[in-house]
Amino acid sequence: MAGRHHATNESTDRAANDDANDAEANGDADRGTPRGTGPSRRSFLTHLVAAPTLALVTRATADALAAQPAHAVVPSLPAIADVIDLGDLFILAGAPTSALLALAVETDGTIRFRLPREEVGQGLTTAVAMLVAEELDAPLAHVRVELDDARPELLFNQLTGSSNSVRSLYGPVRQCAATARARLVAAAAHRWGVSPTSLTTANGAVRATDGRTADYGDLAAAAADPGLVVLGASPKKRAGHTLVGQPTGRVDARAMVTGALQYTLDLDVPGAKPCVVRRPPTLGGTVRTVTNLAAVRAMPGVLHVVTVATGVAVVAETFGQAIDAKSALQVTWGPGPADRLSDTEIRAKLRAATPPLLVPPLLTPYVDAEFDFAFVSHAPMETNSAIADVREDRAEIWSGLKSPIVARETIAADLGLPLSKVQVHVVQAGGSFGRRLFFDAALEAARISKACRRPVRLMWTRVDDTRHGRMRPATHHRIRATHLLGEVLSFEHRVAAAETDFRHGLGEIITATAAHLPLGIGNATLAQTLFLTTVKSPYHFGLTTQALTEVPTGIPTASWRSVYSANTRGAEEIVVDELAARTGRDPYAFRRSFLKTDAQRAVLDKAAKEGNWGRPMEAGCAQGIAFHEEYKSRTACLVEIDTRDPDHVRVTRAVIAVDVGLPVNPRGLEAQMIGGLTDAISTTLRAGLHLDKGLPLEGSYSQFHWAKQRDTPRDVRVFVLPATGDEPGGAGELGVPAAVGAIANAWARATGSEPRSFPLDFDVDFTPYPR
Incomplete structure (x- = not known):
């Protein structure tokens, strides 16, 4: 049936x-x-x-x-995201189908x-x-x-x-x-x-x-x-x-742990041969010439060597033979769009692009703060991969895809085939965090298969994925909060970001094409829409404004878990702690006074109570707390940090409370919140990308310092509040912003320093791989 x-x-x-x-x-x-x-x-x-x-x-x-009566004397008007958020827009757009x-x-x-x-x-x-x-x-x-x-x-x-x-x-x-x-x-x-x-x-x-x-x-x-x-x-x-x-428990858990679950490169597609690509030494560089093409084609197992828009592809009998041949290639490269850009230039561009604050601090005390956040890799466990079988009259693609409709439409147009002759299969993927909104591997595999006239099994290596994959944009933040007699009168936040690429559109070709329109019309419009329908302050802080300016850089970017909220709300939660200190208030009590609703306060209270907020800590150790609300859901995070070993700062304990309206699977929500905590630990303390003359220095997990097991707290408790509504709110991105703020605030209290640049420990403590 x-x-x-x-x-x-x-x-x-x-x-x-x-x-x-x-x-x-x-x-x-x-x-x-x-x-x-x-x-x-x-x-x-x-x-x-x-x-x-x-x-x-x-x-x-x-x-x-x-809305509950505000404890604050100066209430704030609702933000756009309070009235209609991005999820509402997606639900409305998708309603007819x-x-x-x-x-x-x-x-x-x-x-x-x-x-x-x-x-x-x-x-x-x-x-x-x-x-x-x-x-x-x-x-x-x-x-x-x-x-x-x-x-x-x-x-x-x-x-x-x-x-x-x-x-x-x-x-x-x-x-x-x-x-x-x-x-x-x-x-x-x-x-x-x-x-x-x-x-x-x-x-x-x-x-x-x-x-x-x-x-x-x-x-x-x-x-x-x-x-x-x-x-x-x-x-x-x-x-x-x-x-x-x-x-x-997850319905696919047994298949995962036994290796039975099939990802893209596990699929048995007849005739599909291993393929890798030699990529340029700078982002977006182009191939000019290959000087030893005949010698590489004669190497053991090599079947094809073809040039595509993204590099030189090698197809061989095994991945080992393909990688050996790729390494042997001698290629002359053309420039890319970001060849002259390094971290220093990027930060200068973003600082210069940050709009001025409007409220002058003439008659009231104020807090001014500026923050920098580095580029960050999505770093999913499964690297970019795809299988493609392109024939003269049809094509079939397999890949992990979060926007498969526009992938199919784009690939059909690129191959010159009718849409009805292109079939795109969505395969379970090993992580994404926003990366698989783009279908780079699927399109690249299709082009290689067409050039070779055979099915190919494309794998991006870990170095490919870290250096040439898309990344979370670097951002600069300027915040000013004025206060008087214990009340916050205004809160201004200006964000300057390397442009986030939304050219996947809303998942189909019409909006994807619109996103390619000139700057200020296409991609920028999507960026502003997303920012305004996701970012909001949960506090009554008087006149509250948040604004985004994006700077085109030529660096490949994509939405990264929580998109703008991770950095924007993370920075704001740091300033909330500093406002509490300036007014002589406890950070938890200060937040509680200015939150807008009882539902928000219930989440904050739960985290503070279960985390034993305010308990005595040894010197060099401290607690931090923060709050975030987005997509009809809300969460509070309390962490404890140990900074006594400056070479190994650790979050030792975390307590998270979360309210998503109607929790469908509380165990899945726990996993989502723990994942958000891990992302926040990583990007707040150590994980980031150093851009050096148009290419990240990091090339693997050993260099891109994502949190390992020893870096994560042994004591993590997640409290999913009972249903407070008849429908579920969003949860996938909810856990990062509050955890960023809580970790930074704990670090500030433990060290007596003001956190301003993230990740906090961002040394190049490795020897970069050759370009």
Whole structure:
């Protein structure tokens, strides 16, 4: 049995009315509600498009009315992100196609769901499997979540990012599964000649009051009957959940630890040969000549040596032979767009581009602070990789992709093939943190396969991935806060950043093409939109302004976990501690006084209580605390740090409290928050990229100092607050900003120094690999 449905949303009272409208709109077999008894297809689609807009307005108005009285004397006006955030925009853009989901119940009782998102280790497949199992009253072990291929008909609805997957899928997936359950019940009712309302479902079966049962597998064929009469289907209310909200282990955990889980380079694609690329000595450099081409082609195992836009590709029988041949190449290179840029020049450019502050500190005390954050690699465990099989009349691609629609559309155009002749398979990836929003490897592999006229298995080496991969932009921050008589009167924050590349658009070709328009129109517009719909202050700090200026550099960049918030809110939380010190207040109590809502204070209170805030610490050790709110979720982080060994500063303990509205899988949330903490430890203390004449010096994990096990706290406790709403908020990016602020604040209290440049320990303590 397979079905497609239109989504409903209990919080906005959208009617289910699935079957008749599905059959008309999608050509599906489902027919249950008599024509004429429900809204027409036109009116239903109008309601579907309008409802998210009304929901956003209603939600924003309700939040404003429900805001708790401020303890601060000078309240702040809501920021744009308080009214509508980036996740809201994505949900609205994807609403017209959010119902195009595929679920199948097979005759053996297996339930297969095609997920139009990417799994990169964030636990999305587990959360979605839980939603399906919950609505179908089926064992979780019966559910198989499979990654869907690129589907251009989904438009904006197949991009994985902005902490939006669970938020956007929560309603549609539940409605899809609820519709399947209704059809299975209807099939059983027809078989037994009873009313569907007399039947119940449990443990993957339909049950009658007289004791008869029928497994879903036995009912699958009958449930797919086009003539079946089906009552309306509605997802369960939150009070009826038995699985959602329960801590649940990952459905793919065993496959991960046993090596059974297949990533791109594990796939057995017939004829695909190993491939690596010799890359330029500077970012974006070009190939001029290869002087020993014949000699390299004659090396053992070498099958092809071809020049592409990104370098010289070698295809061989084994990866070892390909790497040996790549190293032997003698190439003359042309310049890249950032050849003259090093850290000093980048920081000078950003400082010069930072707009002036508006509020002069003439009559009041104030805090001024400036911060620098270095470039950072995404550093996923799995490097960039792809398999491509390009023929004269068709192409097939396999890769870990977070924006597969625009990948397929771009590759088709680049190869000169009709879109219908290009198939792109989404493969589970070993990490992303924003990196796989871009499809560099897939496009590069397609070009190499076309040039060689054979399938290729492209692998970026670790050095390739660290030096030539995309990176989080360097940023400079200028903050001024004025205060008087214990009150904060104004808070200004100016951010200057190396331009973040958003040329993947919203996941499809229209916005991706628009992002290529000249500076100030295309990419810059996306940057400003993202900044304004994600960055906000949670405090009543009087006149509050936050602004972004971006500087084009020619350096390949991409969104990095938390995008602008990690640095922007991290820097702000440092200034909050300094404001507390200037006004003679405790950092926790100071925050509590200025937070806007009880929900925010509840999270902060939980972290402070469970972390025993204020406990005595030895000299050189200290606590730090910080808060962050984004994507309808909020978190507070308390850490303890030991700086007594300056060569090995360690976070020794962390306590995190998190409120995401409705937690689908609390265990997955714990993992997300611990991951955010690890990212914050790394980038706050030691991990960054030194740019030197157009190329990062770092080339591996041994040089890019990501936190190892000995650098992470043994004592980490995450407290997921009970459900405070009927829908989930975002969580993937939530954990980094508060942890950045907490770690920096703990370091400041332990050392008596003001943290201003990150990472704090940023020496070149290694011998860089040759260019």
